[in-house]
Amino acid sequence: MEGKPNVSEVSSFDTTKLKHVKTVEKNTLPSSETVKQELQPDEFPDRSEVKNFDPSKLKKTHTEEKNSLPSKSTIEDEQRTAPFSGVEVFNKDLLKHVETTEKKPLFQHLKPYFKA
Numbered sequence: 001m002e003g004k005p006n007v008s009e010v011s012s013f014d015t016t017k018l019k020h021v022k023t024v025e026k027n028t029l030p031s032s033e034t035v036k037q038e039l040q041p042d043e044f045p046d047r048s049e050v051k052n053f054d055p056s057k058l059k060k061t062h063t064e065e066k067n068s069l070p071s072k073s074t075i076e077d078e079q080r081t082a083p084f085s086g087v088e089v090f091n092k093d094l095l096k097h098v099e100t101t102e103k104k105p106l107f108q109h110l111k112p113y114f115k116a
Contacts, residue, residue, distance in 0.1 A: 030038075070078075
């Protein structure tokens with residue numbers, strides 16, 4: 001597709017050859033009454049027991065809140081077996097020197113294809 005499209009025929013087009021068309025807009029959304037009807041359940045549950053409920057028949061309960069903090073010995077045990085316990089005594093001399101090579105990101109390779 002090189003250059004501009006050929007639009008020479010557009011300027012000489014005879015619009016009298018076109019047929020008249022009547023546009024009909026259709027509303028596909030339901031009316032508000034239809035939505036209300038769809039939201040109504042088919043059957044209502046029996047609520048007579050809820051209306052006649054006597055709260056004085058409930059039993060009193062006692063809630064006991066427990067804050068279970070670990071003991072001092074448990075904390076010391078966890079510190080001894082911690083996963084990073086050997087980090088403090090790590091010998092840096094055992095490491096080897098490594099050279100990092102940085103590669104070009106993908107978009108730099110594609111830069112010539114996208115001219116501004």
